Amino acid sequence: MVDAKVACYHGKLACGTLQARIGCASNVLKGVFYIVLFAIPHLALTTAGLTSFVICLAIVWTQHLHGAHTLDSEAGIQKIHETPTPRIGGVAILIGLAIGWLFTPKEVAVMLGPILIASLPAFFAGVAEDIVKRGRVTERLFATFASGVLAWWLTGDSLTRIGLGGVDWLLAIPVVSVLFTAFAVGGVANAINIIDGLNGLASGTVLLCLSALGLISFFAGDAEMAKICFIFGGATFGFLVINYPYGKLFLGDGGAYLLGFVLGWIAVMVAMRNPSVSPWAPMLACGYPILEVLFSMARRRARTLKLGHPDRLHLHSLVWSRVTRKWLSKSPAVTQNASVMPLMLLYAAIPALLAVVFRKNTVVLIAAFILCGLLYALIYARLVHFKWVVPTIRLTNKKDRP
Secondary structure, three states: OHHHHOHHHHOOOOOOOHHHHHHHHHHHHHHHHHHHHHHOOHHHHHHHHHHHHHHHHHHHHOHHHHHHHHEEOOOOOOOOOOOOEEOOHHHHHHHHHHHHHHOOOHHHHHHHHHHHHHHHHHHHHHHHHHHHOOOOHHHHHHHHHHHHHHHHHHHOOOOOOOOOHHHHHHHOOHHHHHHHHHHHHHHHHHHHHHHOOOOOHHHHHHHHHHHHHHHHHHHOOOHHHHHHHHHHHHHHHHHHHHHOOOOOOOOHHHHHHHHHHHHHHHHHHHHHHOOOOOOHHHHHHOHHHHHHHHHHHHHHHHOOOOOOOOOOOOHHHHHHHHHHHHHOOOOOHHHHHHOHHHHHHHHHHHHHHHHHHOOOOHHHHHHHHHHHHHHHHHHHHHHHHOOOOOOOOOOOOHHHOO
């Protein structure tokens, strides 16, 4: 039924004539109508979103009561906000998801529940940092890794293929598969935490990635997985309304690791539940945050810094400091901050869209991932050197050279 609704996406309609093109457009509209009417779990999505939104408002309005523990100081190398702000938005998202789960169809609830339970180690490790503000990056990464192992134990899902012969052979070994999956999901969680530096950027990126994963699932005939993407998107949107554009509430580490883990695990499930979908499609759908963490690791390695060392050299940081602050120099600081998100989402939409369109073609998806990485490097080099140059990536530091 899904294939009939989106036949033009699969090349089943010859759109060479005007009549055929009209028919193709009609099928696209029918497919969109079908998604809106049947694929979206309206009650669960609305409940999760409204609950998240209301709790976010409550956190902001009562910050004078809990601010001694929950406010994020404006001091710090990565801090660009001007007033202390609550950083426990993740609490609202988690509660919104839990309430939304109560209104989720049974066939979806049995999949959603284990994901929420598995996310708890990563979430609580992040919240501890938000409140105590003394945690280490390695501790939060370990907790996220533990969430990945717990998710495997609860669902039985893990990556057993990535479309590369030798690696697929290793992933056929259960222990290797589970550890590799937990490591990959932890990487995505850390990636979302890295890009959580400007109003709306992390949550907006997660929404975009979830939309792509939802569409990939829908076109593959996996309606349950698509509904899970929409429900998580609803809870995230409830937070985004309060966070963007004025930054009245932040995700915090708890929220960033929660959304990052969920995004990573959904990507795993989409790939493993749908044999027709290349494992590279979910990876490319999350291309922007994944590329950000990979380039950050390479950059810090080249500068002899610890991998968890904070800095203002992420792509979104450079867009803020060298684009929006310059173009909007006469605008308020909050406007300069908020203007980064739509610019970054323009880039993030490229890999996400390519993932949806070429979801079955591993070779094209790998090539697209490489090209998106080159585009990232080109833009980054332009911002660093103030002119278009051929980007170079140094993976060793000066001390390592002969």
